[in-house]
Amino acid sequence: MEELKRAVAKEALKFIEDDMIVGLGTGSTTAYFIEYLGKLIMEGELEDVYGVPTSYQARLLAIENGVPVVGLDEVDAIDIAVDGADEVDPNLNLIKGRGAALTMEKIIEYRAGTFLVLVDESKLVERLGQRVPVPIEVIPAAWRAIAEEIEVFNATAELRMASKKDGPVVTDNGNFILDAKFHRIEDPLDLEIELNNIPGVVENGIFADIADIVLVGTREGVKRLER
């Protein structure tokens, strides 16, 4: 699996040119991309490329690997954003947020000229929600009310707990994460909008209609899917 992630991360470098502002995604696949991107910059093969990190993880990796970072509020536009995903459906709708970075990811990827997604073949599904729940970032005081509200959608929600800290996961924005399992997601865009209408929801991990290109690492090589 790591080999497939490395292969898509390498392929993604072909999309990066001098003078680009690049949204830097979060997670294990994008970590390889940031590492390889840093190498090209350090070797002088790419010039005037700046990264806009989607999380503390991306920021730390960028700094460690020599990718100059700028904040979203310092740039006029983002040329391309590169990020992983937890599920990809046949229409290139995504579920993201296993790493709890979904809010900044969506803000940056929505604004990018091109949103390039990197996955291995295990992430391809027929219907969203098949393998993973939908992460929802919520204002901490509202977590229980929202978990109850979610039942209206024929779903159950669990507060995500931390593994190296007592208590719940706290996001980079100081919020909690609910992981919601839906019986069946018929219309991803509709559900994405409806979830964000619940007061106290900051953002949810359905990314409908925003991926432009998906690179899929398979045992037969990297495949390219496009909308």
Ligand SMILES: O=C[C@H](O)[C@H](O)[C@H](O)COP(=O)(O)O
């Ligand atoms: O919050 C985390 C992100 O949405 C990740 O991009 C996503 O979970 C994919 O991560 P990985 O490449 O580690 O599977």
